[in-house]
Amino acid sequence: MPADQTAHSPVAGVTSxxxxxxxxxxxxxxxxxLAILFAAWEIGGRTNFNxxxxxxxxxxxxxxxxxxxxxxxxxxxxxxxxxxxGLVISLVIGVSAGVAMGLRKDAEWLTLPIFITMxxxxxxxxxxxxxxxxxIGLTSKVLAVVMLSMPVIAINSYKAVRNVPQSLxxxxxxxxxxxxxxxxxxxxxxxxxxxxxxxxxxxxxxxSGVVLAELLITPTGIGDLITFNRSIAKFPHMYAxxxxxxxxxxxxxxxxxxxxVTLFRPEKRGA
Amino acid sequence: xxxxxxGMMRLAGAAMAATMAISGTMAVAQDEPLKVALGDIASxxxxxxxxxxxxxxxxxxxxxxxxxxxxDVAVQAVLSGEAHIGVGAPYAFIQNSEAPIRMFYRMxxxxxxxxxxxxxxxxxxDLDGQEITVHSRGSGTEALMRLMEQVHDIxxxxxxxxxxxxxxxxxxxxxxxNASIVDAANFRLLQEQGGGKFMRxxxxxxxxxxxxxxxxxxxxxERSEDMQVFxxxxxRTWNDIAENPAIVGELREQYNLLPDLPADLVAEAVPYYxxxxxxxxYPLDGGAPQDARDDIAFLSAAGQVSGNPDEVDPAxxxxxxxxxxxxxxx
Numbered sequence: 001m002p003a004d005q006t007a008h009s010p011v012a013g014v015t016s017x018x019x020x021x022x023x024x025x026x027x028x029x030x031x032x033x034l035a036i037l038f039a040a041w042e043i044g045g046r047t048n049f050n051x052x053x054x055x056x057x058x059x060x061x062x063x064x065x066x067x068x069x070x071x072x073x074x075x076x077x078x079x080x081x082x083x084x085x086g087l088v089i090s091l092v093i094g095v096s097a098g099v100a101m102g103l104r105k106d107a108e109w110l111t112l113p114i115f116i117t118m119x120x121x122x123x124x125x126x127x128x129x130x131x132x133x134x135x136i137g138l139t140s141k142v143l144a145v146v147m148l149s150m151p152v153i154a155i156n157s158y159k160a161v162r163n164v165p166q167s168l169x170x171x172x173x174x175x176x177x178x179x180x181x182x183x184x185x186x187x188x189x190x191x192x193x194x195x196x197x198x199x200x201x202x203x204x205x206x207x208s209g210v211v212l213a214e215l216l217i218t219p220t221g222i223g224d225l226i227t228f229n230r231s232i233a234k235f236p237h238m239y240a241x242x243x244x245x246x247x248x249x250x251x252x253x254x255x256x257x258x259x260x261v262t263l264f265r266p267e268k269r270g271a
Numbered sequence: 272x273x274x275x276x277x278g279m280m281r282l283a284g285a286a287m288a289a290t291m292a293i294s295g296t297m298a299v300a301q302d303e304p305l306k307v308a309l310g311d312i313a314s315x316x317x318x319x320x321x322x323x324x325x326x327x328x329x330x331x332x333x334x335x336x337x338x339x340x341x342x343d344v345a346v347q348a349v350l351s352g353e354a355h356i357g358v359g360a361p362y363a364f365i366q367n368s369e370a371p372i373r374m375f376y377r378m379x380x381x382x383x384x385x386x387x388x389x390x391x392x393x394x395x396x397d398l399d400g401q402e403i404t405v406h407s408r409g410s411g412t413e414a415l416m417r418l419m420e421q422v423h424d425i426x427x428x429x430x431x432x433x434x435x436x437x438x439x440x441x442x443x444x445x446x447x448x449n450a451s452i453v454d455a456a457n458f459r460l461l462q463e464q465g466g467g468k469f470m471r472x473x474x475x476x477x478x479x480x481x482x483x484x485x486x487x488x489x490x491x492x493e494r495s496e497d498m499q500v501f502x503x504x505x506x507r508t509w510n511d512i513a514e515n516p517a518i519v520g521e522l523r524e525q526y527n528l529l530p531d532l533p534a535d536l537v538a539e540a541v542p543y544y545x546x547x548x549x550x551x552x553y554p555l556d557g558g559a560p561q562d563a564r565d566d567i568a569f570l571s572a573a574g575q576v577s578g579n580p581d582e583v584d585p586a587x588x589x590x591x592x593x594x595x596x597x598x599x600x601x
Binding site for chain 2: 050051052136218219224227228230231232233234235
C-alpha cells in the first residue's frame with residue numbers, strides 16, 4: 001500500500017467532518033444558532049398550532065422545577081443504571097467480538113451475521129419479545145441497550161482491525177515479530193481510532209435503547225417522566241424530560257468526539 | 272440542476288393535488304362518517320358502543336371506529352380533526368391544555384376491586400406503611416388507591432406499577448404481591464383460584480367516570496343533529512342491555528361485530544354485561560353535572576387535576592346540550 005494513502009484519503013466520516021467543522025466555528029455563532037432555534041420554538045408554542053405544544057420558556061420553567069424538586073435527578077439515577085450496565089457489557093463483548101472477527105476467519109463466519117442482523121433489525125419491534133423471555137425488570141432494559149449499542153461497536157471494531165494497513169503488518173513480520181506482538185503493538189493501536197468512533201456511535205445508540213426500553217417495557221426513570229406527564233397532560237414537563245435526555249445524549253457524544261480527536265487524531269488538534 | 276428543478280415542479284404539483292383533494296373532502300364533510308377514536312383495541316367491553324354505532328348507522332348517520340395506540344394519541348386525533356369522537360376521560364388534558372374539547376356522554380364508571388391476601392392484611396389500616404401494586408402512574412387504579420389513602424388516613428410505603436389486571440392477579444396468586452387492585456374479571460379469577468385466600472377491601476362512596484365520549488366543540492355544534500342521533504342510540508342501547516344483557520350476544524351476531532373474536536371471549540360477552548349491570552358499571556342517564564364534580568374530586572385527590580370540586584364549572588369539561596336534546600327526543 002502506498003505510504004501517502006492516508007494523506008489523501010478522507011480520514012473521517014461525514015458526521016465527524018461536520019462536527020469538527022462546527023467546533024471550528026466561534027462560540028458566538030453556536031450560541032446564535034441555538035438562540036434562533038429556541039426563539040422559533042417559543043414563537044411556535046405561542047401560536048398554539050397544537051394544544052399539546054408548550055413554549056420554550058414554559059418548558060425551561062418545567063425543567064427547572066423538576067431539577068429543583070429532585071424528580072429529574074431521581075429519574076436519571078434510575079435511567080443510568082440499565083444504560084451504564086448495558087454499555088459496559090456492549091463495550092466488553094462488542095470490542096472483543098469485533099477484534100476476534102477481524103483477526104480470525106472462523107470467528108467472522110460464526111459471529112458477523114448475528115451482528116449484521118442485529119444492526120439491521122428494527123429493535124423497537126423486538127423489544128416486546130425480550131419481555132416475554134426476561135420479564136419487565138432491569139434485565140430486559142439492559143438487554144435493550146445491549147441490542148442497540150453492541151452491533152455498532154462490534155462491526156466498527158471488526159472493520160477497524162480488518163482495515164489495518166497490510167504494510168504495517170508486513171513490517172512487523174519482517175522484524176520477526178510474534179503474532180502476539182503483531183496484535184498488541186501493531187494491529188490494536190492502528191485500529192483504535194476507528195474502534196473509538198464505533199464506541200461513540202454505540203453509546204449514542206445506547207441512549208436510544210434505554211429510552212425505548214423505558215417507554216416500551218415499564219415506565220421508569222426518564223421514560224416514566226415522559227409517559228406520566230403525557231398521561232396527565234403536563235406537556236411542558238413532558239417536553240422538558242425529552243429535552244433533557246436529548247441534551248444529555250448530545251453533550252455526551254460531543255465530549256466523546258472531543259476525546260477521540262485528542263487521543264487519536266493528532267492531525268486535527270489545534271486546527 | 273435541471274433534474275432537481277423538474278423534481279421540485281413535480282413536488283409542487285403533488286402538493287397542489289393534495290391540497291385540492293383535502294379541500295374536496297372538506298366540502299363533503301357533512302356526509303363524512305362520524306369517526307370514533309378508540310385508544311385501545313376493540314374487545315367485549317366495546318360491544319355496547321359498537322352496537323350503538325351500528326344503530327346510528329341504520330338511522331342514516333354512518334359511523335366508523337379507528338383504533339389508536341393510546342388514549343393520548345386518540346385525543347390528538349380528535350383535536351386535529353382526524354377523528355370526530357374520542358373515548359376516554361380527558362379531564363387532565365382539558366384542564367392543562369385548555370383545548371376546545373368537551374365530554375358529552377358518560378359510558379362507564381370506574382369499577383375496581385382492591386384486593387389483599389387475607390393471610391397478611393385484613394383491612395385498609397393494615398396497609399399503612401406497606402407496598403401496594405397498581406396499573407401505572409396516573410391511572411385510575413392509582414387514583415383509587417391514593418383516594419383510599421386519604422379516606423383511611425394511611426400512607427403506603429411504596430406504590431409499584433405493574434400494567435394489566437391479569438398480570439397483577441397472577442402475581443397475587445403466585446404470592447409475589449399481597450395488596451393490589453384488579454378489575455371485575457380478575458377479581459372473580461382470584462376468588463375462584465385463591466381458595467378464599469383473597470379478600471376485597473371496601474371502596475365506598477367513589478363515583479368516577481371510567482370512559483366518556485368527547486368531541487371537539489365545533490363538531491358538537493356543527494354536526495349536532497348527527498350527534499343527537501348517536502346519543503339517542505347510546506341511551507337506547509345502554510337501557511336495552513340493562514333490561515336484558517343477552518341481547519348483546521344476539522346483536523353481535525346480527526351486526527357481525529368483532530367477527531374475529533375467539534370463541535371463549537364470545538362466550539364471556541353476555542356474562543360480562545350481566546355482571547357489569549349488577550355492579551352498575553354502565554350508567555343509564557349518560558352523565559350529569561354532579562358526576563363531573565365527583566370526577567374532579569376523585570382526580571384531584573389522586574393529584575391528576577387541581578382545583579376545588581365545589582367551585583369547578585362542569586361546563587369547562589362537559590357539554591350536556593346534545594345529551595339533553597337526545598333525552599327530550601326519546
